[in-house]
Amino acid sequence: MDPVTLELPHTLQRPGHAVAQEPMTRPAGPIVTGTSVVAFKYRDGIIMAADCLASYGSLARFRSENRLFKVNETTLLGAAGDMGDFQYMKHKLEDVMTHEYDMDDGQRLGTKSVYKCLSNIMYGRRTAINPLWNAYVVGGVDGGERVLGYVDLYGTTYTADAVATGFGKQIAIPMLRRRVEGRADEISEEEAVAILDDCMRVLFYRDCRALNKLRRAKVTAQGVEISEPYSLETNWTYAESIVGYGA
Amino acid sequence: MFRNQYDNDASTWSPQGCIFQVDYASEAVKQGTAVVGLKSKSHVVLAAVKRSPNELASYMKKIIRIDDHMGIAVAGLTSDARVLSNYLRTEAMRSKMVYGRALPVGRAVNAIGDKAQINTQEYGRRPYGVGLLVIGHDDTGPHLYEFSPSGVVSEYYGYSIGARSQSARTNLERHFEQFADMSLKELIVQGLRALRDTMPQGKQLDSMNTSIGFVGADAKMTILDGDDTQPYLDLLDEGDAAMDTE
Numbered sequence: 001m002d003p004v005t006l007e008l009p010h011t012l013q014r015p016g017h018a019v020a021q022e023p024m025t026r027p028a029g030p031i032v033t034g035t036s037v038v039a040f041k042y043r044d045g046i047i048m049a050a051d052c053l054a055s056y057g058s059l060a061r062f063r064s065e066n067r068l069f070k071v072n073e074t075t076l077l078g079a080a081g082d083m084g085d086f087q088y089m090k091h092k093l094e095d096v097m098t099h100e101y102d103m104d105d106g107q108r109l110g111t112k113s114v115y116k117c118l119s120n121i122m123y124g125r126r127t128a129i130n131p132l133w134n135a136y137v138v139g140g141v142d143g144g145e146r147v148l149g150y151v152d153l154y155g156t157t158y159t160a161d162a163v164a165t166g167f168g169k170q171i172a173i174p175m176l177r178r179r180v181e182g183r184a185d186e187i188s189e190e191e192a193v194a195i196l197d198d199c200m201r202v203l204f205y206r207d208c209r210a211l212n213k214l215r216r217a218k219v220t221a222q223g224v225e226i227s228e229p230y231s232l233e234t235n236w237t238y239a240e241s242i243v244g245y246g247a
Numbered sequence: 248m249f250r251n252q253y254d255n256d257a258s259t260w261s262p263q264g265c266i267f268q269v270d271y272a273s274e275a276v277k278q279g280t281a282v283v284g285l286k287s288k289s290h291v292v293l294a295a296v297k298r299s300p301n302e303l304a305s306y307m308k309k310i311i312r313i314d315d316h317m318g319i320a321v322a323g324l325t326s327d328a329r330v331l332s333n334y335l336r337t338e339a340m341r342s343k344m345v346y347g348r349a350l351p352v353g354r355a356v357n358a359i360g361d362k363a364q365i366n367t368q369e370y371g372r373r374p375y376g377v378g379l380l381v382i383g384h385d386d387t388g389p390h391l392y393e394f395s396p397s398g399v400v401s402e403y404y405g406y407s408i409g410a411r412s413q414s415a416r417t418n419l420e421r422h423f424e425q426f427a428d429m430s431l432k433e434l435i436v437q438g439l440r441a442l443r444d445t446m447p448q449g450k451q452l453d454s455m456n457t458s459i460g461f462v463g464a465d466a467k468m469t470i471l472d473g474d475d476t477q478p479y480l481d482l483l484d485e486g487d488a489a490m491d492t493e
Contacts, residue, residue, distance in 0.1 A: 108386075117346055120345055
């Protein structure tokens with residue numbers, strides 16, 4: 001038997017709202033995307049970097065996006081993946097922080113609480129089979145303690161001395177294993193910047209969705225500081241000798 | 248049948264400006280045995296007298312743990328208190344699950360204050376017949392709050408509600424300036440001293456009818472009953488002996 005369809009008067013139909021029932025669809029992937037975020041702990045806090053590109057497939061569509069977001073005085077959020085979903089999350093976290101401010105009782109949400117809240121949102125959305133297509137890095141100083149955590153579209157979470165998303169996991173993490181892990185307390189800000197720039201430079205060389213225009217941010221006991229966009233020195237003379245697929 | 252024409256429900260004003268149902272509910276709080284709360288810089292303490300309905304029955308619970316950082320003492324209808332404590336426990340758990348943070352005490356008590364206020368505004372409801380002293384320790388230190396059926400919530404250094412609680416309040420008013428620097432032990436004994444003033448003629452605080460609760464930065468919410476209260480009751484007596492010799 002044919003399914004019964006009720007046709008509304010055309011004045012009641014919303015544009016794009018088909019009369020016949022279409023199957024429910026779910027997002028099959030990200031649309032406008034950001035690539036790697038790299039972050040690690042150092043002596044004074046945590047440091048993080050992300051480039052300014054929002055790609056549309058392989059097209060370098062938006063070249064001055066900011067993928068680092070100050071959640072509150074002690075918490076920094078870095079986003080990879082769908083930039084629309086990132087904007088949604090920014091608004092959501094702004095609502096949470098505004099609500100906290102409105103309480104006006106001297107309580108504050110620390111980095112750990114923001115991370116837990118964010119993780120719950122991500123895991124809740126994946127459980128509803130409607131994930132936010134992102135990988136997030138949360139960094140901050142919570143009660144004198146450095147906090148650095150990761151959460152992605154599956155709701156996977158972990159904390160570590162060095163965290164990266166996407167291609168950064170392949171390229172930056174091995175570099176950070178050698179130069180950061182186990183000695184985070186010894187690294188000065190100067191050295192941290194050098195390590196981070198090296199990671200971002202290699203990522204720019206090898207990641208076809210990266211851009212040589214990036215922002216760096218740090219969280220210390222003094223608060224969150226996000227830099228203006230800057231570029232790295234590169235040297236492509238190596239490329240002369242690369243034949244075929246490189247290596 | 249009614250005392251006057253303005254006390255049929257909790258949402259009608261009298262021309263004098265009272266909501267009689269709320270006044271009656273506040274009377275219900277005074278029927279309950281007294282509870283005392285007081286705080287120092289680091290701890291908050293509750294002390295309560297338990298009542299046994301008859302010789303054969305056990306003593307009624309007066310202090311309820313909400314979470315590791317929060318507890319309440321009850322004066323009035325115990326069943327209403329259980330509704331409120333269940334709500335507080337749910338909220339405390341939600342805060343832990345969503346934010347990984349202990350529920351701030353002030354927000355907890357304002358949340359039940361709002362519930363009580365709604366009862367005085369919407370038709371077909373009745374006020375809670377219970378008063379609470381809420382103690383807790385959070386990021387902003389130790390706190391002592393009073394919750395009342397009217398929906399009013401206030402914070403105190405020391406306070407008492409329930410039967411003959413005025414005597415305890417008088418005692419607290421005399422000593423509250425010393426509370427800030429007291430140790431936990433001193434604070435408990437001071438609480439018992441105030442509580443003792445509420446006892447009717449011929450009745451004494453003993454390990455059967457006394458209940459003690461405390462929480463602090465280094466102490467999870469703890470409730471002492473029965474034999475566990477004896478050392479503090481002994482200290483109370485020793486304090487009296489010391490005063491007599493002076």
